[in-house]
Amino acid sequence: MPARAGNGRGAPVAIVTGASSGIGRALAVRLASSGYRVGLIARRVELLESLRDEIAKARGLAVAEAADVGDRDALRGSVARVEEQLGPADVMVANAGFGAPTHLDPLNIDDVEQTFRVNLMGVVYSIESVLPGMLARRSGQIVAVSSLAGDRGMPGESAYCASKAAVNVYMEGLRIALRERGVVVTTVCPGFVQTPMTPMDAAATPFIMSAEAAADRIARLIEGRRGGVHRFPRRMALLMSLIARMPDALVARLVGDGSAHEPAPAEPAP
Template sequence: MTAPVAVITGASSGIGRALALELASGGYRVGLVARRREALRELAEGIASRGGAAFAAAADVADREALCEAIGAIEAALGPVDVMVANAGVGVPTRLDPLNVRDVEETFRVNVLGVVYSIEAVLPGMIARGRGQLVAISSLAAFKGLPGESAYCASKAAVNAYAEGLRIALRKKGVAVATVCPGFVATSITPMDSAAPFEISAEAAARRIARVIARRKSGLVRFPWPMALLMGLIARLPDRLVARLVGHGPEMPAGHADAAGSLAPGAGGG
């Protein structure tokens, strides 16, 4: 049997990079997508030097045509995609005064449309073959609109709902759809001064995601459990308690922002 092919978007750093290494060491041939060509090339070479198979194709996931071309190049090199991990994402604080609409647009383009385009590029093939796995990397921030992170939380909530609908629609087509919602992971997207609550390493997150793939899990996956529990509680609190707990965030005009910062896993950290 030939080794399965997994494509990972956002493979140039953080969770995506760690997952590419994890899957390659588990026998997957990995397709690597992100904008930073040099970082992808180094990663592909590192995997190859350890006897693995990797192919890098640089693209912006928000550029539908470029992404489609990149995934086409990966399929030409490695074969049909068995697993698509739509992981590329950005986390930019949401501001109120002035409204940073350009940042909000970019967040939605990358975090939402990037996921849609990644799925679009592989889904027809998966349906035709009657098998495949789609893995959307969302966040525990999907479960509560948090001050200072409205756009990020909304983008991840959109991913959750989109993937959920797909999962039900694809039940009888052999395509599993997993929505992975990590808490804080130590990567460049969470540039906090001190460790975030229940923070885990990119490698630990990658191992969890690799298990989701190995088990062909279809459904929602949240980790680590203490942070999942905390977000579940925060989601049920009245607004005034949420504001006391996590602060007002940079949504408030300058001078009103609370020093407590943000509690949105994967977002800019306030």
């Protein structure tokens, strides 16, 4: 069962963005089964509604609200509607994420902007939507699902890695600033997790874990109100810390120079 109900209204409330798939979906199921009332947010509302029904069948309580986390007003509206139905959020899990290869020739600027809009601004807007209430109650937990990819810029993934590095540093500053204000700040950095976002190539995804295992790790950080940075699985975190210290030439030898991520050249005009 959850450690405690911080909102004074019985079972605690957790809001999970990116709940329609992968880690977010598994986390919503896991938290609901532990007694949390769960707000489900993502764009694909039909997937959220079927998850809500699945949770209800298992005697849990969830509500579904559609929003693009990169749209500040839409997200704030959805979070407000979740809180109207379930009560104030004890936990916000800013999990929604977007991944696209970084191309060089030409630079795929639209993808870079979308990566930062979702992965960084989506986290910031998610926090904005609950922080005033948490500060007023002097209680709450903010969780950002970042990635071990934030530890090093990888060829072909510059934008994704940079967005996660930005999340890590943003959360670090918040963590220090909120130390004495009752709000726990948690940064989660998983390695490879089996979800639609991950390539199917097993050789390219060492130490991959299931979405359920990743969700369980995150749920335990929530139940224990544990702040700080949490990198897992341990062997992938160790490998990433080595890669982060490697010279560029060695990284290129290990993972390539990113040219495999480039789109195929266009057919010459007849």
